[in-house]
Amino acid sequence: MNKSIEEIEQDVINEFSTFQDWLDRYQYIIDMGNELGEFPENKRTESYRIKGCQSSVWLTADLEDGRVIFRSDSDSSIVKGLASLMIRVLSNQKPDDIVKAKLDFIDKIGLKEHLAPTRSNGLSAMIKQMRMYALAYKLKQQEQKVTN
Amino acid sequence: MSVTTEKIKVKFDVEKVRKDFPILSRTMHEKPLVYLDNAATTQKPQALIDSHVDFYLHHNANIHRGVYQLSNESTEGYDDAREKVREFINAPMSKEIIFTRGATESINLVTSSFGRYNIREGDEIIISTMEHHANIVPWQILCGEKNSTLRVIPITQSGELIMEEYEKMLNDKTKFVSIVHISNTLGTINPVKKIIELAHARNIPVLVDGAQAVPHMKVDVQELDCDFYVFSSHKMFGPTGTGVLYGRASLLEAMPPYQSGGDMIRSVSFEKTYYSEIPTKFEAGTPNIAGAIGLGISIDYLNKLDFEQVHEHEQELLDYATKQLEEIPGLRIIGTAKEKACVISFVVEGLNALDIGIILDTQGIAVRTGQHCTEPLMTWYCIPGTVRASFAFYNTKHEIEVFIEALKKAVEMLK
Numbered sequence: 054m055n056k057s058i059e060e061i062e063q064d065v066i067n068e069f070s071t072f073q074d075w076l077d078r079y080q081y082i083i084d085m086g087n088e089l090g091e092f093p094e095n096k097r098t099e100s101y102r103i104k105g106c107q108s109s110v111w112l113t114a115d116l117e118d119g120r121v122i123f124r125s126d127s128d129s130s131i132v133k134g135l136a137s138l139m140i141r142v143l144s145n146q147k148p149d150d151i152v153k154a155k156l157d158f159i160d161k162i163g164l165k166e167h168l169a170p171t172r173s174n175g176l177s178a179m180i181k182q183m184r185m186y187a188l189a190y191k192l193k194q195q196e197q198k199v200t201n
Numbered sequence: 202m203s204v205t206t207e208k209i210k211v212k213f214d215v216e217k218v219r220k221d222f223p224i225l226s227r228t229m230h231e232k233p234l235v236y237l238d239n240a241a242t243t244q245k246p247q248a249l250i251d252s253h254v255d256f257y258l259h260h261n262a263n264i265h266r267g268v269y270q271l272s273n274e275s276t277e278g279y280d281d282a283r284e285k286v287r288e289f290i291n292a293p294m295s296k297e298i299i300f301t302r303g304a305t306e307s308i309n310l311v312t313s314s315f316g317r318y319n320i321r322e323g324d325e326i327i328i329s330t331m332e333h334h335a336n337i338v339p340w341q342i343l344c345g346e347k348n349s350t351l352r353v354i355p356i357t358q359s360g361e362l363i364m365e366e367y368e369k370m371l372n373d374k375t376k377f378v379s380i381v382h383i384s385n386t387l388g389t390i391n392p393v394k395k396i397i398e399l400a401h402a403r404n405i406p407v408l409v410d411g412a413q414a415v416p417h418m419k420v421d422v423q424e425l426d427c428d429f430y431v432f433s434s435h436k437m438f439g440p441t442g443t444g445v446l447y448g449r450a451s452l453l454e455a456m457p458p459y460q461s462g463g464d465m466i467r468s469v470s471f472e473k474t475y476y477s478e479i480p481t482k483f484e485a486g487t488p489n490i491a492g493a494i495g496l497g498i499s500i501d502y503l504n505k506l507d508f509e510q511v512h513e514h515e516q517e518l519l520d521y522a523t524k525q526l527e528e529i530p531g532l533r534i535i536g537t538a539k540e541k542a543c544v545i546s547f548v549v550e551g552l553n554a555l556d557i558g559i560i561l562d563t564q565g566i567a568v569r570t571g572q573h574c575t576e577p578l579m580t581w582y583c584i585p586g587t588v589r590a591s592f593a594f595y596n597t598k599h600e601i602e603v604f605i606e607a608l609k610k611a612v613e614m615l616k
Contacts, residue, residue: 075230075563080614083556107555107571107586128585129553130615131560 062158069162086133092126114186151187213510232565240591282497303444307431312339324376329354360387360536382414387536388544439499443492519543546587560611
Protein backbone atom coordinates (compact mmCIF):
# COMPACT_ATOMS: atom_id res chain seq x y z
CA MET A 54 0.00 0.00 0.00
CA ASN A 55 1.42 3.36 -1.02
CA LYS A 56 1.81 6.03 1.61
CA SER A 57 -0.16 9.20 1.02
CA ILE A 58 1.59 12.50 0.31
CA GLU A 59 0.70 13.73 3.81
CA GLU A 60 2.16 10.61 5.39
CA ILE A 61 5.43 10.99 3.52
CA GLU A 62 5.53 14.68 4.39
CA GLN A 63 5.20 13.72 8.05
CA ASP A 64 8.06 11.20 7.70
CA VAL A 65 10.26 13.96 6.26
CA ILE A 66 9.30 16.35 9.07
CA ASN A 67 10.18 13.69 11.64
CA GLU A 68 13.52 12.97 10.01
CA PHE A 69 14.47 16.63 9.76
CA SER A 70 13.57 17.25 13.40
CA THR A 71 16.43 15.00 14.49
CA PHE A 72 19.07 17.31 13.00
CA GLN A 73 20.86 19.85 15.14
CA ASP A 74 21.78 22.39 12.50
CA TRP A 75 21.58 23.24 8.85
CA LEU A 76 24.92 21.69 7.96
CA ASP A 77 23.46 18.33 8.99
CA ARG A 78 20.25 19.03 7.09
CA TYR A 79 22.19 19.92 3.96
CA GLN A 80 24.34 16.83 4.32
CA TYR A 81 21.12 14.83 4.43
CA ILE A 82 19.75 16.65 1.38
CA ILE A 83 23.01 16.05 -0.53
CA ASP A 84 22.92 12.35 0.40
CA MET A 85 19.33 12.13 -0.80
CA GLY A 86 20.48 13.49 -4.15
CA ASN A 87 22.98 10.67 -4.43
CA GLU A 88 20.16 8.17 -4.04
CA LEU A 89 18.23 9.62 -6.97
CA GLY A 90 17.76 7.05 -9.73
CA GLU A 91 19.35 7.32 -13.15
CA PHE A 92 18.00 10.09 -15.32
CA PRO A 93 17.23 9.05 -18.91
CA GLU A 94 20.05 10.58 -21.00
CA ASN A 95 17.82 11.15 -24.03
CA LYS A 96 15.63 13.45 -21.90
CA ARG A 97 18.51 15.68 -20.81
CA THR A 98 17.33 18.34 -23.24
CA GLU A 99 16.08 21.91 -23.20
CA SER A 100 12.44 20.84 -23.12
CA TYR A 101 12.89 19.02 -19.82
CA ARG A 102 15.09 21.66 -18.26
CA ILE A 103 13.94 24.06 -15.53
CA LYS A 104 16.44 26.85 -15.58
CA GLY A 105 17.25 28.32 -12.20
CA CYS A 106 19.43 31.39 -11.87
CA GLN A 107 22.54 29.39 -11.02
CA SER A 108 21.63 25.79 -11.61
CA SER A 109 19.72 23.56 -13.98
CA VAL A 110 17.20 20.88 -13.15
CA TRP A 111 15.91 18.31 -15.58
CA LEU A 112 12.54 16.86 -14.76
CA THR A 113 10.37 14.30 -16.52
CA ALA A 114 6.94 12.98 -15.60
CA ASP A 115 5.35 9.77 -16.88
CA LEU A 116 1.96 8.35 -16.05
CA GLU A 117 2.29 4.70 -15.03
CA ASP A 118 -0.76 2.81 -13.74
CA GLY A 119 -2.56 6.06 -12.98
CA ARG A 120 0.33 7.47 -10.98
CA VAL A 121 2.86 10.12 -11.93
CA ILE A 122 6.47 8.99 -11.92
CA PHE A 123 8.94 11.87 -11.72
CA ARG A 124 12.59 11.58 -12.66
CA SER A 125 15.07 14.36 -12.15
CA ASP A 126 18.69 15.44 -12.19
CA SER A 127 20.64 18.62 -11.56
CA ASP A 128 24.13 20.02 -11.95
CA SER A 129 23.96 21.13 -8.31
CA SER A 130 24.21 18.54 -5.53
CA ILE A 131 21.89 20.50 -3.26
CA VAL A 132 19.29 21.10 -5.96
CA LYS A 133 19.56 17.42 -6.88
CA GLY A 134 18.90 16.61 -3.23
CA LEU A 135 15.89 18.90 -3.19
CA ALA A 136 14.63 17.24 -6.36
CA SER A 137 15.08 13.87 -4.69
CA LEU A 138 13.14 15.10 -1.67
CA MET A 139 10.29 16.35 -3.84
CA ILE A 140 10.27 13.10 -5.80
CA ARG A 141 10.06 11.12 -2.58
CA VAL A 142 6.96 13.12 -1.62
CA LEU A 143 5.23 13.51 -4.97
CA SER A 144 6.35 10.68 -7.23
CA ASN A 145 4.20 7.58 -7.56
CA GLN A 146 1.09 9.52 -6.50
CA LYS A 147 -2.19 10.14 -8.30
CA PRO A 148 -2.28 13.32 -10.41
CA ASP A 149 -5.19 14.76 -8.46
CA ASP A 150 -3.41 14.22 -5.12
CA ILE A 151 -0.30 16.00 -6.44
CA VAL A 152 -2.36 18.96 -7.65
CA LYS A 153 -4.10 19.22 -4.28
CA ALA A 154 -1.01 18.66 -2.10
CA LYS A 155 -0.37 21.56 0.27
CA LEU A 156 3.28 20.66 0.78
CA ASP A 157 3.40 22.33 4.22
CA PHE A 158 6.45 20.26 5.07
CA ILE A 159 8.68 22.66 3.14
CA ASP A 160 7.69 25.35 5.61
CA LYS A 161 7.72 23.03 8.62
CA ILE A 162 11.25 21.73 8.08
CA GLY A 163 12.43 25.32 7.65
CA LEU A 164 13.38 24.92 3.99
CA LYS A 165 11.08 27.70 2.91
CA GLU A 166 12.69 30.13 5.30
CA HIS A 167 16.17 28.94 4.46
CA LEU A 168 15.92 28.69 0.71
CA ALA A 169 12.92 30.60 -0.56
CA PRO A 170 14.47 34.05 -0.65
CA THR A 171 17.01 32.93 -3.22
CA ARG A 172 15.68 32.39 -6.67
CA SER A 173 18.92 30.67 -7.45
CA ASN A 174 18.04 27.18 -6.31
CA GLY A 175 14.90 26.89 -8.42
CA LEU A 176 12.98 24.88 -5.78
CA SER A 177 9.76 26.77 -6.34
CA ALA A 178 10.12 26.48 -10.11
CA MET A 179 10.59 22.73 -9.66
CA ILE A 180 7.46 22.37 -7.55
CA LYS A 181 5.46 24.46 -9.98
CA GLN A 182 6.60 22.27 -12.85
CA MET A 183 5.68 19.07 -10.96
CA ARG A 184 2.18 20.42 -10.33
CA MET A 185 1.84 21.42 -13.98
CA TYR A 186 2.69 17.90 -15.12
CA ALA A 187 0.21 16.45 -12.62
CA LEU A 188 -2.49 18.86 -13.74
CA ALA A 189 -1.89 17.95 -17.38
CA TYR A 190 -2.26 14.23 -16.56
CA LYS A 191 -5.35 14.92 -14.48
CA LEU A 192 -7.01 16.74 -17.37
CA LYS A 193 -5.97 13.96 -19.74
CA GLN A 194 -7.55 11.36 -17.42
CA GLN A 195 -10.79 13.38 -17.26
CA GLU A 196 -10.85 13.67 -21.03
CA GLN A 197 -10.45 9.92 -21.36
CA LYS A 198 -13.31 9.32 -18.90
CA VAL A 199 -15.58 11.56 -20.97
CA THR A 200 -14.71 9.83 -24.24
CA ASN A 201 -15.10 6.39 -22.67
CA MET B 202 45.45 74.93 -0.18
CA SER B 203 43.70 71.62 -0.45
CA VAL B 204 41.52 70.54 2.43
CA THR B 205 42.79 66.95 2.24
CA THR B 206 46.32 67.74 3.32
CA GLU B 207 45.03 69.19 6.56
CA LYS B 208 43.08 66.08 7.51
CA ILE B 209 44.51 64.05 10.31
CA LYS B 210 45.02 60.44 9.31
CA VAL B 211 44.51 57.90 12.04
CA LYS B 212 46.67 54.79 12.19
CA PHE B 213 44.73 51.92 10.64
CA ASP B 214 43.38 49.51 13.22
CA VAL B 215 41.02 46.92 11.75
CA GLU B 216 39.32 46.08 15.05
CA LYS B 217 38.63 49.74 15.68
CA VAL B 218 37.38 50.27 12.14
CA ARG B 219 35.01 47.31 12.43
CA LYS B 220 33.23 49.04 15.28
CA ASP B 221 32.23 51.79 12.83
CA PHE B 222 30.19 49.23 10.85
CA PRO B 223 27.35 48.01 13.09
CA ILE B 224 26.18 45.25 10.72
CA LEU B 225 29.50 43.43 11.05
CA SER B 226 28.66 42.42 14.60
CA ARG B 227 25.50 40.56 13.67
CA THR B 228 25.16 36.83 13.40
CA MET B 229 23.99 34.70 10.51
CA HIS B 230 22.50 31.26 11.18
CA GLU B 231 23.78 31.64 14.75
CA LYS B 232 27.36 32.15 13.56
CA PRO B 233 29.26 35.44 13.43
CA LEU B 234 28.67 37.06 10.04
CA VAL B 235 31.73 36.94 7.78
CA TYR B 236 30.90 39.35 5.00
CA LEU B 237 32.98 38.63 1.90
CA ASP B 238 30.74 40.06 -0.80
CA ASN B 239 32.17 43.55 -0.90
CA ALA B 240 32.51 43.63 -4.67
CA ALA B 241 28.70 43.40 -4.80
CA THR B 242 28.11 46.01 -2.15
CA THR B 243 29.93 47.28 0.91
CA GLN B 244 28.62 47.78 4.43
CA LYS B 245 27.87 51.22 5.80
CA PRO B 246 29.60 53.11 8.61
CA GLN B 247 27.54 54.47 11.51
CA ALA B 248 28.40 58.00 10.36
CA LEU B 249 26.51 57.41 7.11
CA ILE B 250 23.52 55.89 8.88
CA ASP B 251 23.48 58.89 11.22
CA SER B 252 23.68 61.29 8.29
CA HIS B 253 20.60 59.72 6.71
CA VAL B 254 18.66 60.07 9.94
CA ASP B 255 19.94 63.61 10.46
CA PHE B 256 18.96 64.64 6.94
CA TYR B 257 15.38 63.41 7.24
CA LEU B 258 15.06 64.62 10.84
CA HIS B 259 16.40 68.12 10.34
CA HIS B 260 17.21 69.15 6.77
CA ASN B 261 14.82 67.54 4.30
CA ALA B 262 13.53 69.89 1.62
CA ASN B 263 13.80 69.90 -2.14
CA ILE B 264 16.97 71.47 -3.48
CA HIS B 265 17.45 74.50 -5.74
CA ARG B 266 15.30 77.61 -5.97
CA GLY B 267 13.65 77.22 -2.57
CA VAL B 268 13.46 80.64 -0.99
CA TYR B 269 13.35 79.30 2.53
CA GLN B 270 16.14 78.30 4.89
CA LEU B 271 15.38 74.57 4.92
CA SER B 272 15.75 74.31 1.15
CA ASN B 273 18.97 76.27 1.35
CA GLU B 274 20.32 73.79 3.88
CA SER B 275 19.39 70.86 1.69
CA THR B 276 20.88 72.50 -1.41
CA GLU B 277 24.06 73.30 0.46
CA GLY B 278 24.41 69.68 1.63
CA TYR B 279 23.91 68.43 -1.93
CA ASP B 280 26.39 70.90 -3.42
CA ASP B 281 28.94 70.13 -0.69
CA ALA B 282 28.67 66.45 -1.57
CA ARG B 283 29.48 67.25 -5.20
CA GLU B 284 32.54 69.16 -4.10
CA LYS B 285 33.64 66.25 -1.88
CA VAL B 286 33.34 63.88 -4.85
CA ARG B 287 35.32 66.27 -7.02
CA GLU B 288 38.10 66.39 -4.49
CA PHE B 289 37.98 62.62 -3.92
CA ILE B 290 38.80 61.84 -7.56
CA ASN B 291 40.69 65.10 -8.14
CA ALA B 292 38.42 66.33 -10.92
CA PRO B 293 39.26 69.85 -12.08
CA MET B 294 35.75 71.30 -11.55
CA SER B 295 32.75 70.27 -9.46
CA LYS B 296 30.43 70.89 -12.43
CA GLU B 297 32.10 67.86 -14.04
CA ILE B 298 30.54 65.64 -11.36
CA ILE B 299 27.08 64.36 -12.32
CA PHE B 300 25.06 62.49 -9.72
CA THR B 301 23.36 59.40 -11.11
CA ARG B 302 21.69 56.28 -9.70
CA GLY B 303 24.91 54.32 -9.98
CA ALA B 304 27.72 53.30 -12.32
CA THR B 305 25.20 51.55 -14.57
CA GLU B 306 23.19 54.71 -15.11
CA SER B 307 26.39 56.69 -15.59
CA ILE B 308 27.38 54.42 -18.49
CA ASN B 309 23.87 54.54 -19.92
CA LEU B 310 24.01 58.32 -19.77
CA VAL B 311 27.20 58.31 -21.85
CA THR B 312 25.97 55.77 -24.42
CA SER B 313 22.60 57.50 -24.73
CA SER B 314 23.85 61.04 -24.89
CA PHE B 315 27.45 61.08 -26.11
CA GLY B 316 27.03 57.81 -28.00
CA ARG B 317 23.84 58.63 -29.81
CA TYR B 318 25.22 62.03 -30.74
CA ASN B 319 28.68 60.97 -31.92
CA ILE B 320 28.65 57.35 -33.05
CA ARG B 321 27.83 56.68 -36.70
CA GLU B 322 27.39 53.72 -38.99
CA GLY B 323 30.61 51.75 -39.46
CA ASP B 324 32.24 53.19 -36.33
CA GLU B 325 33.91 50.90 -33.82
CA ILE B 326 33.70 50.89 -30.03
CA ILE B 327 36.23 48.98 -27.96
CA ILE B 328 35.49 47.21 -24.69
CA SER B 329 37.18 44.16 -23.12
CA THR B 330 36.45 40.51 -22.42
CA MET B 331 36.25 41.15 -18.67
CA GLU B 332 33.56 43.86 -18.73
CA HIS B 333 30.56 43.81 -16.41
CA HIS B 334 27.25 43.55 -18.28
CA ALA B 335 26.74 47.24 -17.45
CA ASN B 336 29.66 48.06 -19.71
CA ILE B 337 28.59 45.69 -22.48
CA VAL B 338 24.84 45.90 -22.98
CA PRO B 339 24.47 49.72 -23.28
CA TRP B 340 27.20 49.72 -25.97
CA GLN B 341 25.61 46.74 -27.68
CA ILE B 342 22.28 48.58 -27.84
CA LEU B 343 24.00 51.66 -29.24
CA CYS B 344 25.87 49.58 -31.84
CA GLY B 345 22.58 47.95 -32.83
CA GLU B 346 20.94 51.32 -33.36
CA LYS B 347 23.85 52.85 -35.21
CA ASN B 348 25.01 49.82 -37.15
CA SER B 349 28.41 50.18 -35.58
CA THR B 350 30.71 47.45 -34.29
CA LEU B 351 31.64 46.41 -30.77
CA ARG B 352 35.20 45.14 -30.56
CA VAL B 353 36.49 43.20 -27.60
CA ILE B 354 40.05 43.24 -26.24
CA PRO B 355 41.09 39.63 -25.58
CA ILE B 356 42.67 38.48 -22.32
CA THR B 357 45.31 35.98 -21.27
CA GLN B 358 44.52 32.88 -19.20
CA SER B 359 45.63 34.76 -16.09
CA GLY B 360 43.02 37.43 -16.79
CA GLU B 361 45.15 40.27 -18.14
CA LEU B 362 44.34 42.36 -21.19
CA ILE B 363 46.47 41.59 -24.23
CA MET B 364 47.67 45.12 -24.85
CA GLU B 365 49.24 44.35 -28.26
CA GLU B 366 45.83 43.22 -29.47
CA TYR B 367 44.28 46.42 -28.13
CA GLU B 368 46.87 48.50 -29.95
CA LYS B 369 46.14 46.64 -33.17
CA MET B 370 42.42 47.21 -32.70
CA LEU B 371 42.72 50.99 -32.63
CA ASN B 372 42.13 52.43 -36.07
CA ASP B 373 40.44 55.31 -37.85
CA LYS B 374 37.03 53.78 -37.30
CA THR B 375 37.50 53.54 -33.50
CA LYS B 376 35.31 56.21 -31.91
CA PHE B 377 35.22 55.18 -28.25
CA VAL B 378 36.99 53.00 -25.70
CA SER B 379 35.13 51.89 -22.55
CA ILE B 380 37.14 49.85 -20.10
CA VAL B 381 36.88 48.51 -16.58
CA HIS B 382 39.48 49.76 -14.10
CA ILE B 383 39.32 46.71 -11.79
CA SER B 384 37.49 43.55 -12.85
CA ASN B 385 34.68 42.67 -10.45
CA THR B 386 35.16 38.97 -11.21
CA LEU B 387 38.92 38.57 -11.60
CA GLY B 388 40.25 41.41 -9.50
CA THR B 389 42.61 42.40 -12.32
CA ILE B 390 43.76 46.01 -12.14
CA ASN B 391 43.93 47.13 -15.75
CA PRO B 392 46.61 49.48 -17.09
CA VAL B 393 43.99 52.15 -17.77
CA LYS B 394 46.52 54.98 -18.00
CA LYS B 395 48.29 53.25 -20.86
CA ILE B 396 44.94 52.38 -22.48
CA ILE B 397 43.91 56.03 -22.33
CA GLU B 398 47.27 57.22 -23.67
CA LEU B 399 47.03 54.95 -26.69
CA ALA B 400 43.44 56.01 -27.41
CA HIS B 401 44.18 59.70 -26.96
CA ALA B 402 47.03 59.45 -29.47
CA ARG B 403 44.20 58.95 -31.96
CA ASN B 404 41.83 61.44 -30.29
CA ILE B 405 39.54 58.66 -29.10
CA PRO B 406 37.68 59.37 -25.85
CA VAL B 407 37.84 56.82 -23.04
CA LEU B 408 35.38 55.91 -20.29
CA VAL B 409 36.68 54.07 -17.24
CA ASP B 410 34.33 51.93 -15.17
CA GLY B 411 35.74 52.51 -11.72
CA ALA B 412 33.04 50.82 -9.63
CA GLN B 413 35.54 48.36 -8.12
CA ALA B 414 38.46 50.78 -8.05
CA VAL B 415 37.25 53.67 -5.88
CA PRO B 416 36.93 51.59 -2.68
CA HIS B 417 40.43 50.16 -3.05
CA MET B 418 42.73 52.75 -4.58
CA LYS B 419 43.30 56.44 -4.90
CA VAL B 420 41.80 57.52 -8.19
CA ASP B 421 42.97 60.72 -9.84
CA VAL B 422 41.04 61.45 -13.02
CA GLN B 423 43.49 64.16 -14.04
CA GLU B 424 46.44 61.85 -13.69
CA LEU B 425 44.61 59.14 -15.63
CA ASP B 426 43.50 61.78 -18.14
CA CYS B 427 40.27 59.85 -18.75
CA ASP B 428 37.31 61.51 -20.44
CA PHE B 429 34.65 59.80 -18.33
CA TYR B 430 34.94 57.96 -15.03
CA VAL B 431 31.97 56.19 -13.44
CA PHE B 432 31.35 54.60 -10.06
CA SER B 433 28.66 53.67 -7.53
CA SER B 434 28.35 55.00 -4.02
CA HIS B 435 27.22 51.71 -2.50
CA LYS B 436 30.45 49.95 -3.42
CA MET B 437 32.46 52.54 -1.50
CA PHE B 438 30.61 52.34 1.84
CA GLY B 439 27.99 54.89 0.74
CA PRO B 440 24.24 54.54 0.21
CA THR B 441 22.62 52.59 -2.63
CA GLY B 442 20.87 54.42 -5.46
CA THR B 443 23.59 57.02 -5.89
CA GLY B 444 26.43 57.07 -8.35
CA VAL B 445 28.76 59.38 -10.15
CA LEU B 446 29.63 60.26 -13.69
CA TYR B 447 32.75 62.34 -14.02
CA GLY B 448 33.01 63.84 -17.49
CA ARG B 449 35.38 66.31 -19.03
CA ALA B 450 33.52 69.64 -19.06
CA SER B 451 34.07 70.25 -22.78
CA LEU B 452 32.48 66.90 -23.61
CA LEU B 453 29.59 67.21 -21.14
CA GLU B 454 28.80 70.70 -22.39
CA ALA B 455 28.56 69.49 -25.98
CA MET B 456 26.38 66.50 -25.08
CA PRO B 457 22.58 66.60 -25.38
CA PRO B 458 20.50 65.89 -22.24
CA TYR B 459 19.98 62.29 -21.18
CA GLN B 460 16.68 62.54 -19.31
CA SER B 461 14.53 65.63 -19.28
CA GLY B 462 12.14 67.31 -16.89
CA GLY B 463 12.50 69.63 -13.92
CA ASP B 464 15.75 71.20 -12.80
CA MET B 465 17.61 70.47 -16.05
CA ILE B 466 16.03 73.43 -17.83
CA ARG B 467 16.77 77.14 -18.01
CA SER B 468 13.45 78.11 -19.56
CA VAL B 469 10.54 76.20 -21.00
CA SER B 470 7.85 77.23 -23.44
CA PHE B 471 5.68 75.03 -25.60
CA GLU B 472 7.75 76.12 -28.56
CA LYS B 473 11.26 75.69 -27.22
CA THR B 474 13.18 74.69 -24.10
CA TYR B 475 16.60 75.97 -23.11
CA TYR B 476 18.64 73.63 -20.96
CA SER B 477 20.61 74.38 -17.83
CA GLU B 478 24.37 74.31 -17.72
CA ILE B 479 26.19 71.22 -16.49
CA PRO B 480 25.88 69.47 -14.07
CA THR B 481 22.13 70.15 -13.70
CA LYS B 482 21.58 69.57 -17.42
CA PHE B 483 22.08 65.88 -16.63
CA GLU B 484 20.17 65.76 -13.36
CA ALA B 485 16.49 65.91 -14.37
CA GLY B 486 13.94 65.69 -11.59
CA THR B 487 14.51 65.63 -7.86
CA PRO B 488 17.76 63.77 -7.32
CA ASN B 489 18.62 61.37 -4.51
CA ILE B 490 19.52 64.21 -2.15
CA ALA B 491 20.09 62.09 0.95
CA GLY B 492 22.06 59.63 -1.18
CA ALA B 493 24.45 62.28 -2.48
CA ILE B 494 24.92 63.73 1.01
CA GLY B 495 25.51 60.19 2.31
CA LEU B 496 28.16 59.60 -0.36
CA GLY B 497 29.85 62.77 0.85
CA ILE B 498 29.84 61.37 4.39
CA SER B 499 31.39 58.12 3.18
CA ILE B 500 34.08 60.12 1.43
CA ASP B 501 34.73 61.98 4.69
CA TYR B 502 35.04 58.60 6.37
CA LEU B 503 37.48 57.26 3.76
CA ASN B 504 39.51 60.46 3.89
CA LYS B 505 40.15 59.86 7.57
CA LEU B 506 41.76 56.50 6.82
CA ASP B 507 45.31 56.23 5.68
CA PHE B 508 44.85 54.83 2.20
CA GLU B 509 48.36 53.40 2.07
CA GLN B 510 47.82 51.43 5.25
CA VAL B 511 44.39 50.35 4.06
CA HIS B 512 45.93 49.17 0.81
CA GLU B 513 48.61 47.27 2.69
CA HIS B 514 45.99 45.57 4.87
CA GLU B 515 43.88 44.62 1.84
CA GLN B 516 46.91 43.21 0.01
CA GLU B 517 47.76 41.17 3.09
CA LEU B 518 44.22 39.73 3.10
CA LEU B 519 44.45 38.97 -0.61
CA ASP B 520 47.85 37.27 -0.33
CA TYR B 521 46.84 35.28 2.72
CA ALA B 522 43.53 34.12 1.23
CA THR B 523 45.17 33.26 -2.10
CA LYS B 524 47.82 31.14 -0.37
CA GLN B 525 45.27 29.33 1.78
CA LEU B 526 42.92 28.69 -1.16
CA GLU B 527 45.71 27.31 -3.33
CA GLU B 528 46.27 24.56 -0.79
CA ILE B 529 42.77 23.16 -1.21
CA PRO B 530 42.94 20.18 -3.60
CA GLY B 531 41.01 20.67 -6.83
CA LEU B 532 40.58 24.41 -6.30
CA ARG B 533 41.50 26.71 -9.16
CA ILE B 534 41.67 30.48 -8.84
CA ILE B 535 40.17 32.28 -11.83
CA GLY B 536 42.11 35.48 -12.36
CA THR B 537 45.75 35.45 -11.38
CA ALA B 538 46.92 38.77 -12.78
CA LYS B 539 50.07 40.32 -11.38
CA GLU B 540 48.21 43.51 -10.50
CA LYS B 541 45.18 42.45 -8.49
CA ALA B 542 42.73 43.98 -6.05
CA CYS B 543 41.23 41.94 -3.20
CA VAL B 544 38.75 39.93 -5.22
CA ILE B 545 39.22 36.17 -5.55
CA SER B 546 37.14 34.02 -7.86
CA PHE B 547 37.58 30.29 -7.81
CA VAL B 548 36.12 26.98 -8.89
CA VAL B 549 36.49 23.58 -7.23
CA GLU B 550 36.74 20.66 -9.61
CA GLY B 551 33.51 18.70 -9.81
CA LEU B 552 31.61 21.02 -7.50
CA ASN B 553 28.87 23.52 -8.25
CA ALA B 554 29.53 27.10 -7.14
CA LEU B 555 25.94 27.50 -5.89
CA ASP B 556 26.32 24.47 -3.61
CA ILE B 557 29.51 25.87 -2.12
CA GLY B 558 27.81 29.24 -1.59
CA ILE B 559 24.85 27.67 0.22
CA ILE B 560 27.06 25.60 2.54
CA LEU B 561 29.20 28.67 3.28
CA ASP B 562 26.09 30.73 4.06
CA THR B 563 24.99 28.09 6.53
CA GLN B 564 28.27 28.75 8.34
CA GLY B 565 27.70 32.52 8.39
CA ILE B 566 29.85 33.36 5.40
CA ALA B 567 28.51 35.62 2.67
CA VAL B 568 30.15 35.13 -0.72
CA ARG B 569 28.76 35.50 -4.22
CA THR B 570 28.37 32.64 -6.63
CA GLY B 571 27.55 32.54 -10.32
CA GLN B 572 28.57 34.68 -13.24
CA HIS B 573 28.92 38.02 -11.44
CA CYS B 574 27.28 39.88 -14.36
CA THR B 575 30.21 38.84 -16.57
CA GLU B 576 28.67 36.02 -18.57
CA PRO B 577 30.94 36.49 -21.62
CA LEU B 578 33.97 36.20 -19.33
CA MET B 579 32.64 32.95 -17.87
CA THR B 580 32.04 31.67 -21.39
CA TRP B 581 35.63 32.62 -22.26
CA TYR B 582 36.92 30.56 -19.32
CA CYS B 583 34.45 27.74 -20.24
CA ILE B 584 33.02 27.66 -16.71
CA PRO B 585 29.40 28.08 -15.61
CA GLY B 586 30.36 30.37 -12.75
CA THR B 587 32.67 30.89 -9.82
CA VAL B 588 32.59 31.40 -6.09
CA ARG B 589 33.81 34.91 -5.39
CA ALA B 590 35.18 36.19 -2.12
CA SER B 591 35.81 39.93 -2.13
CA PHE B 592 37.32 41.80 0.79
CA ALA B 593 37.10 45.28 2.21
CA PHE B 594 39.40 46.95 4.70
CA TYR B 595 37.15 45.89 7.59
CA ASN B 596 37.77 42.20 6.93
CA THR B 597 40.31 40.40 9.09
CA LYS B 598 42.81 37.60 8.75
CA HIS B 599 40.76 35.67 11.28
CA GLU B 600 37.69 35.94 9.03
CA ILE B 601 39.71 34.46 6.19
CA GLU B 602 40.68 31.57 8.45
CA VAL B 603 36.99 31.00 9.28
CA PHE B 604 36.15 31.19 5.58
CA ILE B 605 38.83 28.68 4.61
CA GLU B 606 37.74 26.21 7.29
CA ALA B 607 34.11 26.59 6.20
CA LEU B 608 35.11 26.09 2.59
CA LYS B 609 37.01 22.91 3.47
CA LYS B 610 33.88 21.69 5.23
CA ALA B 611 31.78 22.50 2.13
CA VAL B 612 34.19 20.64 -0.15
CA GLU B 613 34.15 17.65 2.17
CA MET B 614 30.35 17.59 2.23
CA LEU B 615 29.95 17.97 -1.50
CA LYS B 616 32.68 15.62 -2.72
